[in-house]
Amino acid sequence: MQLACSDLEPLLRERMQQMQAKPLPQLLHDQGLLRQWSQQHLLERVQQSVGFSAEEAPAVVQRLWDGIGQPPPDFNLEGQWLDRVDAKLQSTLQxxxxxxxxxxxxxxxxxxxxxxxxxxxxxSLEKIVYGAIRVASVGLADEIYLRLIGGEESFAALALQFSLGEERYTHGLVGPITVDKPHPSIRQVLQTLAVGDVHPPLPLNRWYVILQLEHREPAxxxxxxxxxxxxxxxxxxxxxxxxxxxxxxxxxxxxxxxxxx
Incomplete structure (x- = not known):
């Protein structure tokens, strides 16, 4: 496809003129940069205000070098200690x-x-795993639901065969995720289900969704x-x-x- 770029230059010039008409602090504020820089500055101040005692240092060093693949050097964490380590490790350690x-x-x-x-x-921190099958036809959704409650086929097999959502690649399984992550309508249904229960087809936008609660893990x-x-x-x-x-x-x-x- 050929992109229509012929009018891009005058559009950019107009946008640049609009931006130049604003005072710099207002422009930075409108773009979110003033807030971003302020937040970064405050976060750095918070981090720089913290030190570790000699008693805390061994545990801190152990956490810093965890999984690095080499033993930590024998030095304290005072001053510019990062300058005394391998340059390849400095970014990770920082x-x-x-x-x-x-x-x-x-x-x-x-x-x-x-x-x-x-x-x-x-x-809201409770974690769940649930099954979902999304189809576009209410008739097919009802048929799948009846086959599930009749025990004719497994949820995984029917999801793989019929689901039109991405969950078909995981045999219908979604999660583990916190209970506040699913669509509000799905979340409301899942709150009513016991583990193993299958809910009748739920109309959701242009889909019909069959849901089954697989696992619930309290926070x-x-x-x-x-x-x-x-x-x-x-x-x-x-x-x-x-x-x-x-x-x-x-x-x-x-x-x-x-x-x-």
């Missing part, structure tokens, strides 16, 4: 270091709030979930602080830009 710094800061500032936040979020406050919840609490406060700060800062930046112009 990312892990920043993650560990952030994790410690989050624990210090939000650790006491995690359990109550977990209780509030527990239902647990393990290490991964704890870190997720810590990040949620941090991002909630960070976004609120950024909203307030940028609302106050942008007018001052615009005033300064106008006076300099």
């Amino acid at each position: 990312q892990r270091w920043q993650q560990l710094q952030l994790q410690k800061w989050l624990e210090l500032n939000y650790g006491e709030d995690v359990e109550s936040h977990f209780l509030a979020r527990r239902e 647990r406050l393990d290490e991964a979930t704890r870190f997720q919840l810590l990040q949620e609490l941090f991002e909630r406060d960070l976004n609120a602080q950024l909203d307030q700060t940028l609302d106050e800062l942008l007018p001052r930046l615009l005033t300064t830009t106008a006076s300099e112009g």
Whole structure:
């Protein structure tokens, strides 16, 4: 197909003129860059504020070098320690270091709030595996449903044969995913099913979907979930602080830009 590019140049020129007419702080704000840079700066400040004691250092070093394939060097984590390691490892180690710094800061500032936040979020953190068969005909959907409840064929075999969705490549299986991820209509149905139950065809947009609940795993406050919840609490406060700060800062930046112009 031949793309119609003949009018691209005047369109770009017009767009450039519109952008040039705006003060730089307003342009950066409209493009989301002002917020992105502010968030990155605050995150770096948070990470740089965290250190590790001599007692913590061995465990931190072990986590930094986990899976690297070579033993960690015998040195402390003071100063510019990254400059003293193999250049090939510096990028990986820096990312892990920043993650560990952030994790410690989050624990210090939000650790006491995690359990109550977990209780509030527990239902939505539950993980499920379910079967789905999507077809375009209500008649075919009813036939598949009857064959399932009659035990004539397995859900996997019918999904592979009839489903028009991507789940046919997994024999109908979707997940494990948290219960809040599926379409709201599917989520509502799954909440009513016991493991092994098959639901009659559900009209959904232009499809008819047959659902079966395969597995339900209650949420647990393990290490991964704890870190997720810590990040949620941090991002909630960070976004609120950024909203307030940028609302106050942008007018001052615009005033300064106008006076300099």
